[in-house]
Amino acid sequence: MKKIIHVDMDAYFAAVEIRENPSLKGKCVIVGGPPNSRGVVSTCSYEARKYGIHSGMSSHQAWKLCPEAVFVHSSFNIYKEITNQIRDIFARYTDIIEPMSLDEAYLDVTENKVGIEDAAVIARRIKDEIFDTTKLTCSAGVSYNKFLAKIGSDLRKPDGLVVISPENAQEILFSLPIGKFHGIGKVTAARMKKLGIHCGADLYEWDLKNLTKIFGKAGQFYYQVVRGIDNRELITTWEPKSISCEHTFNTDIFDMEDLTGALKLISQRLSERMIRKNLAGNSLVIKIKYDNFELQTRSCPLPEFTCDAQTLYKYAQQLLVMNWDCKRAVRLLGLGLNKLDNRECGSDDQLTLL
Amino acid sequence: MRLSIEKKDLIQHIQHLAAIVPTKITTPILTNYLIEVSAETNSIQITASDLDITAIVKFPAAVIEGGTIAVSARHLNEIISSMPDDVINLWKNEDLLVIQCGKIDFKLLCADHTLYPIIPVTNLKGAIKMDAELFQRMVNKTSFAVSSDTNRAVLTGVCWKIFENEHLMAATDGRKVAEIKVRDNFMQNQEMAKDSEDNIFGDGKESYVEKIIPVKTLSFIQKIYNAQIKELNLVMEHNKMMFAYGEYTVFTNILEHKYPEYQKAFVHDLPNCLIIDREKLKTAIRRVALVAPDDNLRTRFEIDSDRFEINTSNRETGDAKQFMEDYSYQGKPTNVSFNYKFMLSILEAVDTDKVKILLGSPKDPLMIYNEMNPENQELTFLLMPLRS
Numbered sequence: 135m136k137k138i139i140h141v142d143m144d145a146y147f148a149a150v151e152i153r154e155n156p157s158l159k160g161k162c163v164i165v166g167g168p169p170n171s172r173g174v175v176s177t178c179s180y181e182a183r184k185y186g187i188h189s190g191m192s193s194h195q196a197w198k199l200c201p202e203a204v205f206v207h208s209s210f211n212i213y214k215e216i217t218n219q220i221r222d223i224f225a226r227y228t229d230i231i232e233p234m235s236l237d238e239a240y241l242d243v244t245e246n247k248v249g250i251e252d253a254a255v256i257a258r259r260i261k262d263e264i265f266d267t268t269k270l271t272c273s274a275g276v277s278y279n280k281f282l283a284k285i286g287s288d289l290r291k292p293d294g295l296v297v298i299s300p301e302n303a304q305e306i307l308f309s310l311p312i313g314k315f316h317g318i319g320k321v322t323a324a325r326m327k328k329l330g331i332h333c334g335a336d337l338y339e340w341d342l343k344n345l346t347k348i349f350g351k352a353g354q355f356y357y358q359v360v361r362g363i364d365n366r367e368l369i370t371t372w373e374p375k376s377i378s379c380e381h382t383f384n385t386d387i388f389d390m391e392d393l394t395g396a397l398k399l400i401s402q403r404l405s406e407r408m409i410r411k412n413l414a415g416n417s418l419v420i421k422i423k424y425d426n427f428e429l430q431t432r433s434c435p436l437p438e439f440t441c442d443a444q445t446l447y448k449y450a451q452q453l454l455v456m457n458w459d460c461k462r463a464v465r466l467l468g469l470g471l472n473k474l475d476n477r478e479c480g481s482d483d484q485l486t487l488l
Numbered sequence: 489m490r491l492s493i494e495k496k497d498l499i500q501h502i503q504h505l506a507a508i509v510p511t512k513i514t515t516p517i518l519t520n521y522l523i524e525v526s527a528e529t530n531s532i533q534i535t536a537s538d539l540d541i542t543a544i545v546k547f548p549a550a551v552i553e554g555g556t557i558a559v560s561a562r563h564l565n566e567i568i569s570s571m572p573d574d575v576i577n578l579w580k581n582e583d584l585l586v587i588q589c590g591k592i593d594f595k596l597l598c599a600d601h602t603l604y605p606i607i608p609v610t611n612l613k614g615a616i617k618m619d620a621e622l623f624q625r626m627v628n629k630t631s632f633a634v635s636s637d638t639n640r641a642v643l644t645g646v647c648w649k650i651f652e653n654e655h656l657m658a659a660t661d662g663r664k665v666a667e668i669k670v671r672d673n674f675m676q677n678q679e680m681a682k683d684s685e686d687n688i689f690g691d692g693k694e695s696y697v698e699k700i701i702p703v704k705t706l707s708f709i710q711k712i713y714n715a716q717i718k719e720l721n722l723v724m725e726h727n728k729m730m731f732a733y734g735e736y737t738v739f740t741n742i743l744e745h746k747y748p749e750y751q752k753a754f755v756h757d758l759p760n761c762l763i764i765d766r767e768k769l770k771t772a773i774r775r776v777a778l779v780a781p782d783d784n785l786r787t788r789f790e791i792d793s794d795r796f797e798i799n800t801s802n803r804e805t806g807d808a809k810q811f812m813e814d815y816s817y818q819g820k821p822t823n824v825s826f827n828y829k830f831m832l833s834i835l836e837a838v839d840t841d842k843v844k845i846l847l848g849s850p851k852d853p854l855m856i857y858n859e860m861n862p863e864n865q866e867l868t869f870l871l872m873p874l875r876s
Binding site: 434435436437449452483484485486487488 | 851
């Protein structure tokens with residue numbers, strides 16, 4: 135049986151901001167765009183969560199819910215630095231680490247570098263070391279697969295440590311509200327509630343055939359996880375399938391020149407990211423979000439693998455001209471490259487004459 | 489509709505039409521041929537179109553009863569070519585086209601022919617007459633160099649530029665250029681008066697006409713070329729052209745852009761000149777390139793007056809080199825890398841036994857010529873190198 139730990143930092147970005155500026159302590163701290171912008175809440179402190187604020191909500195809406203909240207801009211460089219410190223701590227215990235984002239990761243400690251049998255002991259030590267190094271708290275879930283470890287870390291936030299063993303797994307799963315199942319989103323949860331599935335125990339009653347009939351392939355996943363079965367391995371290396379950049383305008387844009395201007399900047403940013411990651415792509419995607427939030431994406435092949443800003447801009451402009459419904463204002467513009475190849479940009483050595 | 493025709497007559501006329509039928513189906517009716525049969529003229533006319541290009545062939549057949557149908561192009565081609573060498577009878581029976589040959593019977597469902605786009609009328613008034621062999625030669629020497637990048641539509645065509653005393657065709661994909669210039673005042677021999685309304689030079693402000701013809705149109709004309717038929721008639725309108733050649737008529741949209749000024753990339757004062765047997769050079773490049781890298785097909789010349797080496801090196805497979813003999817070289821030692829497929833495509837288009845290649849530094853383009861140009865013609869090829 136495997137031993138998996140899921141570590142999830144508590145209100146990560148907000149906690150970091152409070153650490154950097156202790157005067158924020160105890161206040162509703164919201165990391166994200168200011169309320170008069172079109173930004174969204176990226177993270178908020180537990181105090182703010184009491185007002186019903188959650189990540190992904192628009193900053194304006196959050197401000198309405200809690201006008202005294204302190205809005206802070208995100209400082210990604212600090213977050214990244216701290217994340218590296220945390221990953222160094224993980225690496226003392228195991229090399230099988232699957233980082234999910236800056237603030238969460240799975241660790242496989244079945245075989246570990248410190249020779250400790252009990253994964254709960256390792257989790258305790260990791261939590262302590264993280265706190266000693268960063269003064270930040272995290273929640274950890276310990277179990278025999280990824281799904282249960284994730285459930286565990288979520289169960290007693292903040293600063294929690296929950297061990298889910300094969301003996302108590304079923305009991306925990308039965309009482310778990312359906313929306314708390316990782317992999318069951320808002321929409322699926324609503325559908326399930328309509329079917330009378332409110333918690334794990336209800337889901338358990340359904341057989342595989344009916345679940346797959348209603349939810350397709352995901353039905354099989356639901357059937358297994360409610361029985362505590364999850365055979366997914368940790369994915370330690372990860373290759374990006376596409377890289378993209380986008381920009382939300384402060385006000386909706388109606389003007390072709392403004393749009394192409396923005397597109398030029400986005401092309402440059404995309405190109406910089408590609409170069410940094412040493413990647414080139416040969417399929418360009420444009421994303422146009424209109425003022426009514428309707429999203430349009432169109433793609434075109436590129437003649438060769440590239441990450442050159444000029445080339446990207448040239449094709450992006452064509453895509454924009456061909457696809458922008460010029461009667462409608464644009465809220466967001468994005469560009470992405472697909473079909474990536476791990477070659478250096480400019481390894482297409484062919485010189486051109488035009 | 490009812491007619492009889494020899495299998496080989498029919499297949500000969502429809503085999504090339506299939507290339508016009510669109511592969512991407514946006515307008516289903518265009519997957520059909522429009523077949524019009526006339527008892528008065530004892531002829532059959534078959535049309536294929538992708539909206540940009542419409543090709544029509546009209547040829548004699550034993551017609552018993554006239555009529556019009558539309559029928560699946562792919563199926564008709566496949567059925568006719570599978571038939572034995574014999575007389576084929578075709579007739580319409582309600583919604584079906586019956587294709588009967590000896591003991592073989594096909595019934596092919598017809599489409600609604602009234603949906604077929606309206607075919608322009610063939611009007612040869614004011615047509616320019618041109619030597620078909622010369623036109624064919626000009627296309628052969630250039631069309632290989634077009635781009636397949638649909639994002640740069642203008643480069644997917646061949647540019648035909650007509651001046652009063654000469655005309656040229658050119659194609660480029662930005663990496664290679666092929667150009668053929670012909671001194672020929674065929675424009676002056678045309679029946680139309682220079683100052684008439686139909687004057688293709690427009691209002692006289694421009695001293696030349698530039699038409700960018702889609703390569704699909706030109707490959708079709710290449711396929712139907714027949715050395716027996718000497719005269720090619722063409723009519724130019726500002727965004728369309730019509731070609732009439734033997735039994736075929738082709739209407740084509742042209743690409744309405746300004747062709748890029750590729751001539752600016754021609755370098756006329758390259759210091760080094762290599763002359764070598766073309767076949768031997770091709771063979772050597774093909775051989776060495778067997779291990780060339782798959783991504784950029786890099787192959788390299790290293791050359792001075794007493795040593796000429798063609799080589800390639802590939803991190804994944806290995807390397808290869810060949811020393812060349814029997815060449816003449818004037819200039820300083822130099823080297824240059826290039827995409828070998830591009831080089832071979834150019835060497836294929838060169839006419840003479842020996843090829844003349846002018847080189848500069850590793851960053852300069854290679855200018856490639858016939859050792860001697862044919863009378864009144866000038867062929868110029870350019871190949872951009874690979875960064876070394």
